[in-house]
Amino acid sequence: MTQTAVTRAMLMLVAMLAAAAVAFGCLVNPPPATRGGVAADDAAARGATLFESHCAGCHTEQDAVQYLRTAPNLDGGRRSLSALLEGHGDSSAGEDTAIVDYLVARARD
Amino acid sequence: MTSRSSELGTRPAVAAGSPSPRPATTARSARRLWFSAYVSLVCLPLVVAALSDPLAAPRPILADIGVAFGLLGLALLLVQFALVSRLRPVSRPFGSDALMQWHRGMGIAALVFVIVHPLLAPEVTWRAWNPFGGPAGPQAGAIAFWATAAIVVSSMWRRRLRLGYEVWRAAHLLLALLVAAAAFWHALAMGPYSSAPAVRWTLAGYAGLFAALLVRYRVVRPALLLRRPWEVVANEDIGGSTRLLRVRPSGHGGLRFEPGQFAWILTGASPVVADEHPLSIASSAEPNPEGGVEFAIKALGDWSGRTVPSLAPGRRVWVDGPFGGFTPSASDRGLVLVAGGIGIAPMRSILLTLRDRGDRRGVWLFYAASDWSRVVFRDEIERLERELDLSVCFVFEKPDAAWNGERGFITRDILARHLPGDLVELEYFVCGPVPMMDAIEPTLASLGVPSARVHTERFQVV
DSSP states (O other): OOHHHHHHHHHHHHHHHHHHHHHHHHHHSOOGGGGGGSOHHHHHHHHHHHHHHHTTTTOOHHHHHHHHHHSSSHHHHHHHHHHHHTTSSSOOHHHHHHHHHHHHHHHHO | OOOOHHHHHTOOOOOOOSOOSOOHHHHHHHHHHHHHHHHHHHHHHHHHHHHTOOOOSOOOHHHHHHHHHHHHHHHHHHHHHHHTSOOHHHHHHHOHHHHHHHHHHHHHHHHHHHHHHHHTSTTOOGGGGOTTSSOHHHHHHHHHHHHHHHHHHHHHTTTTTTOOHHHHHHHHHHHHHHHHHHHHHHHHHHOSGGGSHHHHHHHHHHHHHHHHHHHIIIIIHHHHHHTSEEEEEEEEEEETTEEEEEEEESSSOOOOOOTTOEEEEEOSSSTTSOOEEEEEBOSOSSOOTTOOEEEEEEOOSHIIIIIGGGOOTTOEEEEEEEEOOOOOOTTOSEEEEEEEGGGHHHHHHHHHHHHHTTOOOEEEEEEEESSGGGOOSHHHHHHHHHHTTEEEEEEESSOOTTOOSEESSOOHHHHHHHSOTTGGGSEEEEESOHHHHHHHHHHHHHTTOOGGGEEEEOOOOO
């Protein structure tokens, strides 16, 4: 195979992979209103309600959001907060996830 | 000997007649198969992550695209090792030099992907690039990034950085191990995607594949080589700063190869010591009684200039091969061999094999050198002209005044003048210094030679 042929194949593959990355972003993150068949507003409202009922007695939403923002990035903050909620308080694992999702979304605002 | 343009230009290509174990269609099928496998391996983590999307909340699309670049970069980096771990089934259809070019190019692509990956995440700060501090997950990512950058920089500018080949190779392997470990750690620690079991198992599979290849390359292969030593039979200065090294197997059957292939020769105390160098096999592929194999080695560096001359008869060495796909097949109508300098070594193997197999296909050899003093195997080539349907054209860059053949470099005009009218039907094999090869490829394209008919062998990739 000539260098030209190899270079051409490489450029085509890299372009294809970049397109795949963009497609991935669109595929896993459809518009909020249709995500997973559940309205994003409903999910946010559920997270807010759960935070209010399980967390707000001791913590403010602002403090929780600030906690997430002090992490190097939100992915790390998410993991850290999820770990913190395990065995903390009386919320279930599913409720913990909804609370974390809600707070992460708020931290992005 | 002089060039014979008038005779060469009128001779048509002759149909193929010799047997070959590798029809061109088989090689093409194998290339498609392996390329599909490669693309699948690179894309698999992305597909698994998409199918197991663990995130419930909407988030910026750019962040997800960044995650995708990270997963693709990780897969590219982990698969890199497979390209250069001397897997013969992969080496043969593509040719080892194409795999090395691919390895080099995709290493750069992986670095770009790794850079883009955090830049698209809106919440990432400059601290994410710090390999010396911060939380473990981001720190591992930073280490992987800087190690990848070090690999790319040291490979692209090795000579400018005055890094010896052996030092560069050792550093390359160590940095690659660091990249693999740090990138793997980063992916598991950071992403919400890697919290999904399917993604974690997929990444674990890649780590296992990497580890298996590493064990095969650094443990199993040297152990097998240790049981198959070779012995130096002759080491002759044949002029042109070149030595012809002949080795034979000690207590085993040697190796079977096809003309144009190459092998790694190990001259250290044992195969575990990574003192190994890739060399084209210069002898006939037809078996000989002692199983001997010859290498033509030009003094170009420390190893070829100092170690090789010291390899006395009786010295134990090891030969790892054969590799590469720089080999004519039975379906080739006629062969055009374009050699520059020590690039004549694989051409000698091809010519001697054609002679030993009684193959009478038309062969055109273009041999570029500075002048007669740099030409090796001159007498042998003259004999082969009589024994084969071979036409030889020497092209000298700095000939003496008496030379009445071709001068300068191998150009479009010289090729057109010496090749038959049906030159686009011939198969081209090009081996020589990088500038010559860079010039020949577009030259052949300008003559209408399809890219698929041009075969190249480049060892100088770093």
